[in-house]
Amino acid sequence: MNSLIRWFHQLGSPPTFDRFAARWSRLFYVAAVPVLLIGLWQGLFVVPAEQKQLDAFRIIYIHVPSAWMSLFVFALMAFYAAIALIWRIKICEILAMACAPMGAGFTLITLLTGSIWGKSTWGTWWDWDPRMTSELVLLFLYLGVIGLYHAIDDRRSAARAAGLLAIVGVSLLPVIRYSVDWWGGLHQRQSINVFGDNAVRDQLIAPLWWMVVATKLWFAGSLLAKARADNLAREAGKAWIAERFGTAPSARLPQ
């Protein structure tokens, strides 16, 4: 067997995944911190204030990367869930369910920063703008997945049920987005161009890319860390845990 394929198959086994996740989550965190600091420093101190919104626009460096992550994480969750349902790989169930709370967090950050930004620029905390509305629906979809996962007792069938919901959600997301756009198009459209009439200047966009990369790296690190924790919790009492961490399995979980 090809060594790459063999490595990939081995990754599906809990002990191998544990070792892999422990190493790589640390590496991702280490890579994320400097990128995050560069992005924040540039966005908050280097970039000049914008003409109309002054300093308020700087929230974009949190808002936009989180908004992208909120969608990306949902797609990733559905991707893992599809693998878990088709090939029944346990690690993918764990990864899919580890995505959900983080994606919900990014969505919440997007909504909160968007609301604060909206108050300072449009003068209102909330507006039924299509993008805001679909982001709110996205949050409910995340909460639904999390809620279903925690409502079912058996961890494996809970993960598979919530995974199916994630797949249904991801296939309906474009429809929801389109419908909300259409609905928003009926009302008087408040078209907000973030940086006024002129196109976004290169200087302002550079920190945004740093932040986009930083959120991706940070997410990869925390996804692996959380999946590792869930994996260990599920495997508690197995022999390999005792070997690696030096606790007697029979002493903790008589089975």
Add this chain to the structure above:
Amino acid sequence: MIAPGTQPGLWQTARALVARDLRLLWRRRGDALQPVMFALLVVVLFALALGRDPDAMARVAAAVLWLAVLLAGQLALDSLFRSDAEDGSLEQWLLAPVPLAWLVLVRILVHWATTALPVVVLAPLLAEMLHLPHDQLPLLLASLLLGTPLLSLIGGVVAALTVSIRRSGILVALLALPLYVPVLVFGAGSVNAAARGQDPVGALLLLAAGLVVALVLAPLATAAAIRISLN
């Protein structure tokens, strides 16, 4: 009746399932009225909350009616598979010689005809209570007739996912309502567009297209969900 030893076909099983569901419904005819009563109460409460201003009611009538129908349907979702899961018939469905998705589709359609359709039939009365302009009524009925089966089909997936959870009331709402957004937007939106003098046909066609897609895909997803829930 099906002779022993022969494989029942799709239509035979469908007929048997419909007959059984209708008989069960007839034995408990009081329950069958519940969605209608609920929709009526929602409309009454909305009217009371809005005060006695007929103009204000007429403006929101289509939206309120759509919401009443949607919420009544959402509450009825729990009865879609629950009793069959509890008495074990759902497990017999898995063993049946016909595809599970087919039984699911038949069940959802029967469930729609017995819970959502009565509310749609009652809709003209409710519309009159809310002073909906008469020229909007045919459009409202058309949008409800296209939209409610769509709600039932989407809701079927959620009902199947939650069938193994004992107390699932709020959770079903949390799962189903976000997925209902497009149906509500196009359904209530078509009537609102007409009220504003715009062409409502586009929204109705989108609802019809969604219904066609859901008729094919939703039973498959529901069948997969039942397999996961029963494990």
